[in-house]
Amino acid sequence: MFFVSVVQLHAETIRIDSEKQYEFAEQYFSDGEYSRAIDEYKRFLYFFPDNKKAELVLYKTAMAYYYNRQYKEAVNAFSVVQEKYLTTDLAIESAFKISECYMKMNRFGPAINTLRNLALLNDAIDVKDGAYYKTGWIYLDKSWLEKEGPADSWGKASEYFEKISGKNRGKYRIGKISAELERVRKNKNEAMPVKSPDLAAALSVIPGAGFAYCGRYRDALVAFLLNGALIYAAYESFDNGNDALGSIITFVELGFYSGNIYGAKTSAHKYNRDENRKFIQRLKQSTSISLGNYNNDLGLIVSLNFKF
Structure with a gap:
């Protein structure tokens, strides 16, 4: 049961x-x-x-x-x-x-x-x-x-x-x-x-000069030494009758040399953008106004914060 x-x-x-x-x-x-x-x-x-x-x-x-x-x-x-x-x-x-x-x-x-x-x-x-x-x-x-x-x-x-x-x-x-x-x-x-991108590119005929113009001195030194070393190595190869090696080094150097020019021009654009951004930030700080702060009472507040 x-x-x-x-x-x-x-x-x-x-x-x-x-x-x-x-x-x-x-x-x-x-x-x-x-x-x-x-x-x-x-x-x-x-x-x-x-x-x-x-x-x-x-x-x-x-x-x-x-x-x-x-x-x-x-x-x-x-x-x-x-x-x-x-x-x-x-x-x-x-x-x-x-x-x-x-x-x-x-x-x-x-x-x-x-x-x-x-x-x-x-x-x-x-x-x-x-x-x-x-x-x-x-x-x-x-x-x-x-x-x-x-x-x-x-x-x-x-x-x-x-x-x-x-x-x-x-x-x-x-x-x-x-x-x-x-x-x-x-x-x-x-x-x-501002920096002129065209002038930066023109100065880069001498490797690193365009970077120096834009205030990028470390990059300027690297570009100068690297391009200089490759140019010298290519010269030595041709001078010693090693045309094949000289051609390879020259080909590689052309890439670095053109990169030096392009990099300098890009650096000028970046410099100008950075200066413009800094100016805008200074302007914001001197005319600081915040809109639309949240209010618990369902209100919309416009608060002013002037900096002198």
Whole structure:
């Protein structure tokens, strides 16, 4: 005879409280555990899609991706906020953040287009001016990457800075920025020294001279000694009647010699880009303004940090 004992287990009902769930996600965010924060924010949105904090949680999810350097995912998350809430402070801030994410990925075109659309579709003067200001800086930031010089990007930057309303020109220190850009245009060699790539290549007829012109003295010495040694070795080979060896050494030397010329020209371009980048960094430091800092009260803050 079998006795069957049936034990009934009464599972306790688990209740998820929205505030506790939010605090749980926030704790991970504060601790820098962004992947876990993302999971908990998503859990919040799953259980409480209509909660008053849903917009904030969507935004914080995007910020967690941003801080986790998952910029593609951050763009998608910020886009959800922007498309769902359109004109709220966090939706506007999300547009600025989308542009920043593209900049982190070195995608200057989409970064600029995002801000253009923001300015076009928004009637608020402060938002438009913020978009113009950041667009101008993107053009300045990308100028140091251009081999043909920064003139075109600087011109575009100036156009956007000039679009800023009279109300906000002082706040963004447009007068100082424009004056600095104009000073460099008029006195480029003094304000921002440049090296001529063509002159660097011409000087490289003497191995290493082009590198020395660009301030790369160690490379200049190596190029001079290496090319000099190969030229001397080729001469000795021919002089001793060893034409085959002389031909091989000459062939090898031609590669090093042409590399010396190309390297010097490339060094001049790099020197100019570095000087342009340094100038932009100095300009940023002297006119430091950060836009769109996050506010726990769902507000958009424009903080000014002027350095004298």
